[in-house]
Amino acid sequence: MAFRTILTVTGPYMGDGDLKLAADLCDEIGAHLAVLVVAIAAPPPVGEYAAVVSEDWLKERQADEKLLEKRVAAVSAFLANRALSADVSSEYPEVGSADERIGRRARYADITVIGPELLAGETLKSKVIEGALFSSGRPLLIVPRGTRPTLKPKRVLVAWDARLESSRALRESLGMLTAADDVRLVMVDPVEDEHHHGQEPGADAAAYLARHGVKVTVDRLPSSNHSVADVLRQHAVDGGAELMVMGAYGHSRLRERIFGGVTKSMLEDQSLPVLMAR
Missing domain, CATH: 3.40.50.620 (HUPs)
Known part of the structure; x- marks a missing residue:
């Protein structure tokens, strides 16, 4: 099938390398780029000291949300400088539901692309891989560092x-x-x-x-x-x-x-x- 929409996932602490890679693939085949910015929420405190640390937990979540907003703005600025059809959305899921939330978004793309920056991480990488493979019904393209990806391979x-x-x-x-x-x-x-x-x-x-x-x-x-x-x-x-x-x-x-x-x-x-x- 033809790939008309490519999804890539980025996080608050990532750069624009994976975005550029996905944008270049979109340019290659004339596809739309969908960018999903994901910050995984800190788990709530449990146990004897939960009430004591709950205020710190709330502050941590608020800081995460601000970082998420900042990254969305940075991605939007990146996309504004590229002459391609694109959109950006964000998710702030709990760790247990992150793969399903990512997979749900991937259902509206033809393929999800994971680049070297995301592969260098741990939690977000595993959630994107599991979400794309088990919750989207769509293929996944994994691009390791040092390779030149193409959607027109010979x-x-x-x-x-x-x-x-x-x-x-x-x-x-x-x-x-x-x-x-x-x-x-x-x-x-x-x-x-x-x-x-x-x-x-x-x-x-x-x-x-x-x-x-x-x-x-x-x-x-x-x-x-x-x-x-x-x-x-x-x-x-x-x-x-x-x-x-x-x-x-x-x-x-x-x-x-x-x-x-x-x-x-x-x-x-x-x-x-x-x-x-x-």
Whole structure:
């Protein structure tokens, strides 16, 4: 699908680097930029000394709200100097509801973009990732530091495991894949049976892409005692990929956090921009 609205999220203590990145992507494809400024509220005091510290807590919240207003004004000034369609909104959620509030806003965009500044944080980063992936129904583009993102990539690696999440990522990125010069549909240790990849792993997905005019090549790779994430990253580097497309959280979030997984590894160590969907 075509991306007509791009959402990016910023916080009170962030600079304009991620805004510039998202604005440049909008310029590249003629999209509208939606900016969401988020400050996560300090939790209320509990326990024996709650009444004593409640006044300090109220002052902290008031200070947070002023910082939020200041950041909204700064973002508005930034956008005023760019010749593009844009809007800015703000949220001041409690930590427990932040991902849902962010995800709700992301439903009205075609894709959410996370840049290096947000990736360098902790709480807000995790809330944006979880909100975009679990509460929006929209894809997420993660752009690590030192990379040059584009929504018109010429070489794309698609990590395919035949799960629902991979199918969703494939469909969400179809417009980019159709315009690319080289798309690699990559499987690591594919299982050949009716419950996984079928008798010829990748054949059905490649045929689907080919019918859309995608120039696709199927690569079946052995893990050779390496992690799937490492194999994908290395293959992307070897093939000069500008973007990786993959499904996110094929297992539950809890299982990924405890035991690890491809999504968790990719979120912790990105070597190129990654588009995720679930």
